[in-house]
Amino acid sequence: MSEPVFQARGLTKTYHMGEAEVHALRGVDLAIGAGEFIVLLGPSGSGKSTLLNILGGLDVPSAGDVRFLDHQLTGADEAELTRFRREHVGFVFQFYNLIPSLTARENVALVTDIAAAPMPADEALGWVGLAERLDHFPSQLSGGEQQRVAIARAIAKRPQVLLCDEPTGALDYETGKLVLEVIAKINAELGTTAMVITHNAAISGMADRVLRLGNGRIVGEEKPARKLSPAEISW
Amino acid sequence: MVKALDRKLLRDLWSLKTQVVSIALVIACGIGGFIGSLSTHSSLLWSRQNYYDTARFAHVFATAKRAPASLEAKLREIPGVAEAETRVVRDAQLSLPDVVPPMIARLIGFDFAHPPGMNRLTLKSGRWPARGAKGEVVVNQRFFEARGLNLGQAMRVLLNGRLEQLTLVGTALSPEYIYATRGGAMPDDEWFAVLWIDERALAAAFNMEGAFNSVLLRLQHGASSETAVAALDRLLEPYGGFGALGRDDQASDKILAQEINQQKVFGTVLPAIFLLVAAFILNVVLHRQVNAQRGEIAALKALGYDDRAIAWHYLKFASVIVLLGVALGLWLGHWLGTALTGLYTDFFHFPEFYYRLEPWLALVATGAALAAAALGALAAIRGVVRLRAAEALRPPAPAEFRPLLIERLGYAELLTPAQRMIMRNLERKPLRAAITVVGVAASVAILIAGVFWGDAIEWFMDVQFSQVQRAQVSVGFAEAVPRGALHDLSRLPGVKQVEVQRAVPVRLRAGHRSYRTALSGLEDGARLQRVLDAQLREAQLVPGAVLLTARLAERLGVAPGDTLEAELLEGNRIKTVLRVGGTVDEMVGSNAWMRLEDLNRVAREGALVSGAGLLVDRAAERSLLERLKEMPAAAVVIVTRTLVETFRETSAQNVLFFTAVLSAFAATIAVGVVYNNARIQLAERAWELASLRVLGFTRAEVSVLLLGELALEIALAIPLGFVAGYWLAALLIAFMPHDVLEFPLVIYPATYLLAGAVVAAAGVLSALIVRNRIDNLDLVGVLKTRE
Numbered sequence A: 001m002s003e004p005v006f007q008a009r010g011l012t013k014t015y016h017m018g019e020a021e022v023h024a025l026r027g028v029d030l031a032i033g034a035g036e037f038i039v040l041l042g043p044s045g046s047g048k049s050t051l052l053n054i055l056g057g058l059d060v061p062s063a064g065d066v067r068f069l070d071h072q073l074t075g076a077d078e079a080e081l082t083r084f085r086r087e088h089v090g091f092v093f094q095f096y097n098l099i100p101s102l103t104a105r106e107n108v109a110l111v112t113d114i115a116a117a118p119m120p121a122d123e124a125l126g127w128v129g130l131a132e133r134l135d136h137f138p139s140q141l142s143g144g145e146q147q148r149v150a151i152a153r154a155i156a157k158r159p160q161v162l163l164c165d166e167p168t169g170a171l172d173y174e175t176g177k178l179v180l181e182v183i184a185k186i187n188a189e190l191g192t193t194a195m196v197i198t199h200n201a202a203i204s205g206m207a208d209r210v211l212r213l214g215n216g217r218i219v220g221e222e223k224p225a226r227k228l229s230p231a232e233i234s235w
Numbered sequence B: 001m002v003k004a005l006d007r008k009l010l011r012d013l014w015s016l017k018t019q020v021v022s023i024a025l026v027i028a029c030g031i032g033g034f035i036g037s038l039s040t041h042s043s044l045l046w047s048r049q050n051y052y053d054t055a056r057f058a059h060v061f062a063t064a065k066r067a068p069a070s071l072e073a074k075l076r077e078i079p080g081v082a083e084a085e086t087r088v089v090r091d092a093q094l095s096l097p098d099v100v101p102p103m104i105a106r107l108i109g110f111d112f113a114h115p116p117g118m119n120r121l122t123l124k125s126g127r128w129p130a131r132g133a134k135g136e137v138v139v140n141q142r143f144f145e146a147r148g149l150n151l152g153q154a155m156r157v158l159l160n161g162r163l164e165q166l167t168l169v170g171t172a173l174s175p176e177y178i179y180a181t182r183g184g185a186m187p188d189d190e191w192f193a194v195l196w197i198d199e200r201a202l203a204a205a206f207n208m209e210g211a212f213n214s215v216l217l218r219l220q221h222g223a224s225s226e227t228a229v230a231a232l233d234r235l236l237e238p239y240g241g242f243g244a245l246g247r248d249d250q251a252s253d254k255i256l257a258q259e260i261n262q263q264k265v266f267g268t269v270l271p272a273i274f275l276l277v278a279a280f281i282l283n284v285v286l287h288r289q290v291n292a293q294r295g296e297i298a299a300l301k302a303l304g305y306d307d308r309a310i311a312w313h314y315l316k317f318a319s320v321i322v323l324l325g326v327a328l329g330l331w332l333g334h335w336l337g338t339a340l341t342g343l344y345t346d347f348f349h350f351p352e353f354y355y356r357l358e359p360w361l362a363l364v365a366t367g368a369a370l371a372a373a374a375l376g377a378l379a380a381i382r383g384v385v386r387l388r389a390a391e392a393l394r395p396p397a398p399a400e401f402r403p404l405l406i407e408r409l410g411y412a413e414l415l416t417p418a419q420r421m422i423m424r425n426l427e428r429k430p431l432r433a434a435i436t437v438v439g440v441a442a443s444v445a446i447l448i449a450g451v452f453w454g455d456a457i458e459w460f461m462d463v464q465f466s467q468v469q470r471a472q473v474s475v476g477f478a479e480a481v482p483r484g485a486l487h488d489l490s491r492l493p494g495v496k497q498v499e500v501q502r503a504v505p506v507r508l509r510a511g512h513r514s515y516r517t518a519l520s521g522l523e524d525g526a527r528l529q530r531v532l533d534a535q536l537r538e539a540q541l542v543p544g545a546v547l548l549t550a551r552l553a554e555r556l557g558v559a560p561g562d563t564l565e566a567e568l569l570e571g572n573r574i575k576t577v578l579r580v581g582g583t584v585d586e587m588v589g590s591n592a593w594m595r596l597e598d599l600n601r602v603a604r605e606g607a608l609v610s611g612a613g614l615l616v617d618r619a620a621e622r623s624l625l626e627r628l629k630e631m632p633a634a635a636v637v638i639v640t641r642t643l644v645e646t647f648r649e650t651s652a653q654n655v656l657f658f659t660a661v662l663s664a665f666a667a668t669i670a671v672g673v674v675y676n677n678a679r680i681q682l683a684e685r686a687w688e689l690a691s692l693r694v695l696g697f698t699r700a701e702v703s704v705l706l707l708g709e710l711a712l713e714i715a716l717a718i719p720l721g722f723v724a725g726y727w728l729a730a731l732l733i734a735f736m737p738h739d740v741l742e743f744p745l746v747i748y749p750a751t752y753l754l755a756g757a758v759v760a761a762a763g764v765l766s767a768l769i770v771r772n773r774i775d776n777l778d779l780v781g782v783l784k785t786r787e
Helices: A050-053 A076-090 A102-114 A119-127 A143-155 A171-188 A202-205 B004-013 B017-054 B069-076 B141-147 B199-205 B225-239 B251-292 B294-303 B309-346 B359-386 B388-394 B417-428 B430-468 B487-490 B548-556 B596-603 B616-631 B640-694 B698-734 B749-775 B779-784
Strands: A006-016 A020-035 A037-041 A063-068 A090-094 A159-166 A193-198 A209-214 A217-224 B058-068 B081-087 B089-095 B103-110 B122-126 B136-140 B153-160 B162-173 B192-198 B211-219 B471-482 B495-510 B515-522 B545-551 B563-568 B576-582 B592-595 B606-615 B634-639
Touching: A006 A037, A006 A050, A006 A143, A006 B563, A020 A217, A020 B417, A037 A050, A037 A202, A050 A063, A050 A159, A050 A193, A076 A090, A076 B069, A090 A143, A090 B515, A102 A119, A102 A143, A102 B417, A119 A143, A119 A171, A143 A159, A143 A171, A159 A171, A171 A193, A209 B153, B004 B309, B017 B251, B017 B309, B017 B359, B017 B640, B058 B069, B058 B225, B069 B081, B069 B211, B069 B225, B069 B548, B069 B576, B069 B592, B081 B103, B089 B211, B089 B634, B103 B153, B136 B141, B136 B471, B141 B162, B141 B192, B141 B515, B162 B192, B192 B199, B211 B225, B251 B430, B251 B548, B251 B698, B309 B359, B417 B430, B430 B640, B430 B698, B430 B749, B471 B487, B487 B495, B487 B545, B487 B606, B495 B548, B495 B596, B515 B548, B515 B596, B545 B548, B548 B576, B563 B596, B592 B596, B596 B616, B606 B616, B616 B634, B640 B698, B640 B779
Parallel strands: A037 A193, A037 A209, A090 A159, A159 A193, B103 B192, B136 B162, B515 B592, B545 B576
Antiparallel strands: A006 A020, A006 A063, A209 A217, B058 B211, B081 B211, B089 B103, B089 B153, B122 B162, B136 B192, B153 B162, B471 B606, B471 B634, B495 B515, B495 B563, B495 B606, B545 B592, B563 B576
């Protein structure tokens, strides 16, 4: 493995839902190398999203330790986590989370305005194949197009890591593949570390490494013999 | 089934508790203001009635020069008269140790052993004068308090040219002097005392034994006051009658009535606006609730709830808020009404405190609030009923936006993305933005309309005493004197300018209408007393004709060119016909003006004057006033400066109270509007704002997006509120009784500033509360759900 970007040890996350305690993570150790393409698989409630949120600085662990390069994320305050997200992390979500009142270009510009050395918004949209639809509002774009705008928004800041939570969950087959191609291309050509949560086992074929989660623990780890291109997989 | 839905209702209410409370508070302010003002109004009417009844206040009043006691039997024979009383009343100069400006005492002859059957006195402190004790008097409570006197106090009065020492032994209230003024429209308590003194002593001092100069009549139930006034005038005519008055024209009652009627205007116009704003907010909140609960509504419909049950559910939601507001409002109204009635009871010196909240007021207020809420809720509920289950189950499509006008015109680069989001949101929901703007503007307007009275009064005082009555000291003679008296005055110390005038009591008649006032004669080119209209334009006296205050002309039903019968009520008691030369829209009073020369010609008494205005040297003022006190002819001396100072002190307190109450109300409305709008916005955009936070936006950056929109709306609303406030003030003035005084529509910049600042502060407060919520957005939760 190349030099790790994320290193986590004994990550635990417990939620209190009324009187019940939910153990979302029960001691996770992991190391993610720079430029790796990681797929996180597992049933609902296995802790995938919690792990991704903690790595992305959206949530804090109840116990354990997590580092991003030389940043200690454990114990960081809200302002430090905000800065961490702003500088280093690109997020892609199942529901795109675009701002409806801004056009595609402006949604990307939201990030380029606050990032240190971003790529131009037009270039980011060019990467995802939307150079022609810069001035469209979300309501004028298809679901796949909206997700590609979200990806363009995520990569425009040139993040070290791209964290995708069910990026194809709301998309049809063809559109989903198109989105995966974009993520793979970014991972390959920009060297961005990518972590993708999915229910779709077929996507595992694209990964450098597949982590299986179950009941808040990493229950399995596989390295596909050959990394497939999105065109080669189907489901 | 219903029980579960009601549980949902309670939980919805609980989760929106801050919003619920803020809306309920707006409603409470509306109802509180409504009930507070109107119950004060009816309590004051009731207090006055009770007082007038128990004190057996007279129905008709008349004064004459000197009428024989034998006339009394004839007075009782006037048709409709139940009782008649006669007495001696004289005004005289009064001095207290250490008070330089002269004061006026109205001396009323009183038989303390056998008190009269009407205008009964209520002893507040001390005792009645002892039988046979010389120089003991009872004073009116208002003067006693205004001057901070003590029982046993000695005072000197100029009785028919002789200085007499009187001793204060008690204080009393009289229905005749609830408002004690020397005839003006302003409280005059520091400078005008009413003294009740043994009737024989007073009669002896003024050579009035076996005679009287004041008549009081009480009428039989249903008897006409006009008939009695006319008959009394006829009887007193040979004895120098000054014209009888019905109770409505009695000085104290007239001002009291004006004060009481003002309450009614405050109690109806302002609360109506409060209720309207509450309806606005309720409408928006319900809309939001319905939109946020599309899924739940669909599920309820799928489960078999019919439209009516669901609509009823939301109507109940609105009703709970309204009823909470009503309950609070009733309490607030009762509190405010009790406090205001107490204030006025003290101010008017009613002997007893009566407060009552009539049930119909509470019913009307509750009904109005429910109707306003139903109106507000209706639109939202219509939306619920229309929603199809399947349609409601689908998530709403992304909201549609389009480039702003400014961008379509090609100036897109002028705006940052944040500004664009703000502007596009405003453009996309113009109605909601408009409601916020209107609501905030309404609170600004209410504040201006409530507080501008202070400005109007201040301006009025300023104009009245710097442009209309410009004399620094006014002297009134007991009797009209030859013009030569002018020289006496101009020789007094410090007198720089003297300007004489004459006022003759007169009854003016036009057809069946009549009015008793004074016919005032001004010298040509008079500068110390001028006749100005509401726009401060000087009215020209028409030679040989009379110039009437517009409200008097209206009351008499005459226009320029018409004629009037004038009956002068002193001297030769000339009856003549006068031509109305013009009318002038004066702010105060019901005056009739003529050139002095013309007046004297009409009166056929030669060149007489009855008073003078003086410009004086401030340094010599003290010695001038000392000298004036010694002049028997100068019966009334008024120092403008002291009058204005007293007035400012009293009015400042009232203005402060109203400013405080209305500021609290306006701030409540502003918070209600701004806070609710912010909460709705936050709920609708939480997902969007949380997404931005995930992308690395700081709390401050995210807050700007939401609060920037509010700031923009408030910034739009405040100037709009200024304009609305101006017109609301004009509306209030139009509703106000104007038989004595026409309030000028004057609003000083400081009032606008205050209104803007209070509302802006309320906006900031709301923003801070909401800001706290923005800071605590659930970043993780928001990503998993799609609103």
